[in-house]
Amino acid sequence: MPTIFDILDRLAWLRGAPAVAVVLVAAAVAVGAWDIGLARRGRTVALPFAPLAFPALLVVYLVSGLLLIDVLDPRLAVVYVLMGVVIALIVLLTGAQTRWGQPPPGLTDAETARLSRPRPRAAGPLVFTSRAVLRLGLALAVLAGALWLARTPDTWLLFLPEGRAYLEVAVFGLGGLGLAGVVASPEPLPAGVGLLLFLLAFALYYGMVDPSITMVVALVVLQLVVALVAAYLAQARTLPVDLLD
């Protein structure tokens, strides 16, 4: 059975800047996939893109492990990766149970109005809300900013060792994408995904300054708590209790 170090050797080609690129693109998908879907002929409900948030989040956590081993003991970095898989599964289960934010069929107009969901618009085959446009715009702006930061290394995190400038891009890119997810949605699940990305960026930064096992465990607990609270409140936001009855 391969050890952690065998796996790291096999993934050596992905370490460094390529890992940052993969993480940021996947994070942008996890943030931007909500409130947008594909119209289907003969059906009133669009095919949502939101389920893409699950594989995107999984990729973010798996590949960010390659960045975390640059700042933490590899065995501690693996704890983060395992925690990330659990969080991605929490998002998958909650998303499936809450129909990825789509109201259930068969509601009356009054009941739908009570859900206070934004009115969808259509452009060609796409159905989206204004929040989705805002979120995509912010995500693209952050990606452009990350690209600029990659071309001007050592701009903000001056203490990074030589050859690790890509970590700066990862921290600020993930943090920016996380904030984009947080500010562009009032709903717990999409905003929760944004907050989780922001916390991952914070954990990456914090690992550079304080790589102690106590704080690694504390930050893992913090991310799990955020995932659980977002999942709980997302369930609560699916339907009013009296409508469920």
Added chain:
Amino acid sequence: METRLPLLVVLLPLLAVLPAQLLGRRRRAATAVGLVAVVVLLALVALAGTLTGDATAVVFGPTLTLAARARGLLALVYVLAGGLLLLDWFRPVGRGFVPLALAALAPLAAALMAAPAGVALVLLAVGLGVLAAALYGGRYEAAAAAWRAFLMGVLGLLPLLWVAWAGAAGQATGEPVRLGLLLATLLLLGGFPFHIWLRGLAHWASAGALALALGLGQVVVVALLVGLLDVVPAVRAAPEFQTALRGSAVMAALLAVFLLAHEQTARGALGAALTLDAGWLTLTALTPGAAGLTIALAALAGRTLSLLLIALGWRWPASGRAARLGPVLRGYGFASLLGLPLTPGFAARWAQASLLGGGAWAALGIAALAVAAWALWWARPAGSPPVEAEAIAPGRDEAIAATVLLGVAALLGLFPGLLTALLARLAG
């Protein structure tokens, strides 16, 4: 002194959650379990005070210490929790209120005792998560507001985590630390311009759950915040930091005046009053050590008492026996939340006004407070119950309890020194 007492203080409320949850359908039995747990916890804290040296327990690395300040703060937290459970005894606060309140007591107590500070902050985040569930309380519309409250709390904790590390590493200097602590103060306490979550909560959450999260919960938030601000005394001395907090407080007061004059509903008026109260609470970050903590605790004790009065008054019937008590409970609760004279909220508000530092800030702040008081009197919704409130006919014991609560509040309003002297002792 190495003992298991701190561990017991954390585990006992968790053990009480199970019977309280199982007795969910028998509300008063569940509340009785909660009250017994709170009394036992108070006894444990008192017992810890009789030991020679501070009771300490090491749990997987981090240390839990029942130091004098932690004991005082825990005593306050448990007394406030007891008051909220008594409220639930008479009027159901929300779905699963008792188990959630008990579950929140465990991480909040651990946060007050834990070292290093980073672990304490993460434990506080766990507590905020449980409080978010209590704020939801089975109300669909409250879920989004509860999420925003939790979100702001977590975002506010992150700069504190960084400052905790920087303080321990001797690197807590410069502009980033100042900015981090300012952001943390405004985000965690709900200062302007990060006050939006307060209005959502006031609109949708039950008043009892608000007292739990914004009264009792904020005691722990304030304790950790003041503790970390004391690590970096240069931040408080910075004119930029002081100006930002004073400006935020005055803006919160002006916004509250505008909202109070325009709100059409009782819940809207509550949101406005909470905006003002939270905006002025941030001023306590300007006073170092136990003095700052005492002002903050007085403000939070006043807030909890005000919300208890409002919670009782909102569901008081307009006719029948003791009908006159309803408007008195509501009106006095609102006046206390604004911090008007002769109310329990006045002691802290007076101290906060002195922190405005004289000059234009103080004049503007006090003028805004005076206009807010006028707007409160002028805006009828503050004196009326919310539209959806279902009045419950009070029993004789409840009318007595409400009168006693009103009497205690009036006593603290007449003699504000009583509250501040007691809280100064608790804050060490």
